[in-house]
Structure formats: C-alpha cells, structure tokens
Amino acid sequence: MERKNPARKLLEKFIDVREAGVLMPLLLAILLFGLKSDKFLSVSNMTNVMRTAAFTIITSIGQAFLIIAGSWDISVGAVFSVGGVAAAALMSYYNLPIWLAVLAALAIGAAFGVFNGILVQKIKLPPFIATMGTMYVARGLCTGYTKGVSVYPLPEKFLAIGQGGIKIGTYELPFVIVIALVMAVIAGLILRYTTYGRKLFAAGGNGEAARLAGIPTVKIRFSAFVLTGILAALTGVLMASRVGSAQPNIGSGFEMTVVAACVIGGINMDGGAGSIVGVVMGSFFMAMISNGMTLIKVDAYWQQLVIGLVLVFACSLEFLRNRIRASLNR
Numbered sequence: 001m002e003r004k005n006p007a008r009k010l011l012e013k014f015i016d017v018r019e020a021g022v023l024m025p026l027l028l029a030i031l032l033f034g035l036k037s038d039k040f041l042s043v044s045n046m047t048n049v050m051r052t053a054a055f056t057i058i059t060s061i062g063q064a065f066l067i068i069a070g071s072w073d074i075s076v077g078a079v080f081s082v083g084g085v086a087a088a089a090l091m092s093y094y095n096l097p098i099w100l101a102v103l104a105a106l107a108i109g110a111a112f113g114v115f116n117g118i119l120v121q122k123i124k125l126p127p128f129i130a131t132m133g134t135m136y137v138a139r140g141l142c143t144g145y146t147k148g149v150s151v152y153p154l155p156e157k158f159l160a161i162g163q164g165g166i167k168i169g170t171y172e173l174p175f176v177i178v179i180a181l182v183m184a185v186i187a188g189l190i191l192r193y194t195t196y197g198r199k200l201f202a203a204g205g206n207g208e209a210a211r212l213a214g215i216p217t218v219k220i221r222f223s224a225f226v227l228t229g230i231l232a233a234l235t236g237v238l239m240a241s242r243v244g245s246a247q248p249n250i251g252s253g254f255e256m257t258v259v260a261a262c263v264i265g266g267i268n269m270d271g272g273a274g275s276i277v278g279v280v281m282g283s284f285f286m287a288m289i290s291n292g293m294t295l296i297k298v299d300a301y302w303q304q305l306v307i308g309l310v311l312v313f314a315c316s317l318e319f320l321r322n323r324i325r326a327s328l329n330r
Contacts, residue, residue: 022264022281025313029285033292040295047174051242053280053287054180059235059254060261060279061187062228067262068191069224070204070217070271071120075131076232077254078138079112081247083233085142088151088246091158098158102237109233112138113226120225121218135255142248152245162241176238183231188276200224204271260311261286 033040059076066073083105090101112134119130165172191197202210203217211217240246265282267274289310293303 022266022278022285024317025264025310026281026285026288029288029292033288033296037292037295040292043171045291045295047177049284049287049291050177051174052291053284054174054176055235055239055242056257056261056283056286057180057184057280058238059228059232060258060265060283061183061276062224062231063258064262064265064267064274064276064279065187065191065200066221066224066228067267067269068204068271068274069200069221070207071127071221071224072259072269073116073131073225073228074128074255074259075112075116075134075138076228076258077251077256078135078142079109079229079232080236080239080251080254081142081249082112082138083109083236084240084246084250085146085151085236085248086233087237088154088240089145091154092151098155105233105237106230109229109231109236110226111229112233113229114222116229117222117225121222139248139252146246146248148248150245150247151240154240154244154246158241159244160241162238162243176242179238184276184280191276196220201272204268204273206272257286260307263315264311 030041039045059080063073063076086108087101087105090096090104091098096104116131116134119125119134120127123130161175165174166178191200199210199215199220202213202215203220207217236246236251239250243250261282262274262279263269263282264285265274265278265280267278267282286307289307290303293306294300298306
C-alpha cells in the first residue's frame with residue numbers, strides 16, 4: 001500500500017476544512033489593517049468590530065440553516081427593519097411593556113418567515129423571486145407606516161440592552177456580543193449533534209434522497225424560513241436598542257452582508273454543507289473589512305467596490321479549494 005507524502009496529507013486536511021476559505025483572507029486583512037492603522041488592533045476598535053459582527057451573526061445563523069437546507073432568503077434586511085420599527089412603535093406609541101413589544105416583533109418576523117415558506121415550499125416559487133417580493137412588501141410596510149421617519153424615544157431599560165454590557169474589570173463586554181456568541185454556540189450544537197441538524201444537511205445535500213428516506217424536507221425548509229424571519233426581526237430589535245431609535249431604512253443592503261458572511265464562511269450555496277464557526281468568521285471578516293477601510297480613510301463610495309471584490313476573491317478561493325480537493329481524491 002502506497003504511503004501518502006506528509007505534505008500531501010497536511011494539504012488534504014487543510015483543504016477539507018471549509019473555513020479555510022475565510023481564514024487566509026481574514027489573517028491577511030488583520031495584518032494589512034494592523035500595519036496601516038495604529039488604532040485597528042486597539043481593544044476599543046476590536047470591540048466595535050465584534051459588536052458590528054454580532055448583528056450579522058444573529059441573522060446569518062438563520063440564513064445558514066436555510067442555505068444548508070437548500071434554500072435562501074434575501075428579505076432579511078427588510079424584515080430586520082420591520083422588527084426594529086415594530087418593537088419601537090409598540091413601546092414608543094402604544095406604551096407596551098418591553099418584553100411584549102419584543103415578543104410581538106419576533107412574531108411579525110416569524111409571520112414573514114411563514115409567508116416565505118408558503119411561497120417557496122407550497123406554491124413552489126423560486127426562492128430569489130419569492131423572497132425579493134417579500135423584501136419589497138416588508139420595506140413598503142416599514143416606510144409606509146413610519147413615512148420614512150425614525151421611531152423614538154425608547155425606554156432606558158430597552159436601550160441598556162444594546163448600549164450596555166458586562167463589566168470585566170475595567171472592560172465592558174457588550175450584551176449584543178454575548179447574545180450573538182451564545183446563539184452561535186447553541187446553533188452550532190444543534191447543527192452538529194441533533195436530529196434536526198442532520199435533517200437540515202440531508203435536505204440540502206440531496207433533497208430527493210432525503211425525502212425517499214422519510215425526512216420531511218418541506219417541513220424542514222419551512223422551519224428554517226421561520227427561524228430566519230425570527231432572527232432577522234431580533235437583529236432589528238437589538239439594532240434599535242443600540243442606536244436609540246428604529247430607522248425604517250437601516251436594513252437596506254443588510255441581506256447582502258448576511259449572504260456574503262455565509263458564503264465567505266464556507267456555507268455551500270447549493271446546500272448540504274457548512275458550519276456556524278464559518279458564519280462567525282465570515283461575519284467578523286465583513287465587519288472588519290468595513291471598519292478597516294474606514295480607519296485607513298478609504299472613500300465610502302469605493303468601499304462597496306472593495307467589499308464586492310473581496311467577496312468574489314473569497315468565493316474563488318472556495319471554488320479553488322473544491323477543485324484541489326477533487327484532484328487530490330483522484
């Protein structure tokens with residue numbers, strides 16, 4: 001039996017790690033921005049990056065579940081806005097208790113998820129078309145209700161969720177980061193160790209085979225749509241708490257950040273593969289790129305171009321990784 005070269009074995013192990021596609025650009029970006037700006041690696045700036053990433057992580061968890069199951073949702077940015085506006089309006093205009101307003105916002109997010117699930121899983125519309133329609137419906141509701149005006153003031157106790165943190169000596173760890181990390185750990189455990197997680201992978205990997213094996217693929221994907229809606233709305237609620245008001249257009253473009261975080265983090269857009277660790281890394285990478293470019297004074301008008309090129313580069317690395325893995329397995 002032929003023994004494999006140690007270098008080849010090491011390469012195979014590295015290639016098999018789905019997060020490898022984001023690890024190299026992540027380390028390169030940290031090095032580049034660290035050399036260009038003295039403030040980049042400071043504790044305060046890294047906290048800002050992690051806080052920004054936390055919002056992306058929360059919604060990306062739901063998106064990752066959905067993509068792994070074999071579908072996707074581009075309405076999350078609009079549902080993000082609706083969640084924040086709904087909670088803020090119920091507290092500011094109708095004086096509802098914080099817990100009830102937040103619960104209502106999550107229910108609205110779930111309703112959008114159910115709507116998407118019906119369109120895609122029952123009526124059989126393509127996910128892109130269905131969720132794009134939902135995106136416009138949600139944005140229309142948001143801007144129509146608010147007339148484009150931010151919703152405020154909000155209760156101090158509610159603001160403390162997004163603006164406060166846990167004291168660790170002289171350092172304050174923002175609650176939003178803690179919430180995102182706890183949710184990421186729970187989501188990772190669900191994907192790795194539960195029957196539901198295995199069914200998500202099966203539904204996305206080979207839906208027909210999974211169905212013939214008795215796995216209810218339609219229900220599995222439907223549940224992932226609902227979860228995505230809930231988490232998008234929760235992110236909007238937390239963002240309203242962070243900025244002190246609910247802004248109807250704040251979620252514009254957020255859907256692309258979420259999809260990019262998933263793709264860069266190694267989630268297979270065809271379904272059936274991916275990890276929450278990759279999603280966390282992808283979210284941190286997206287937040288870090290935006291933060292780093294601001295620090296080194298890259299014009300805001302050019303930042304979208306750079307992010308787009310980075311996304312293409314990261315996806316190309318994923319494609320290259322798959323090609324190398326296929327050639328090594330021959």
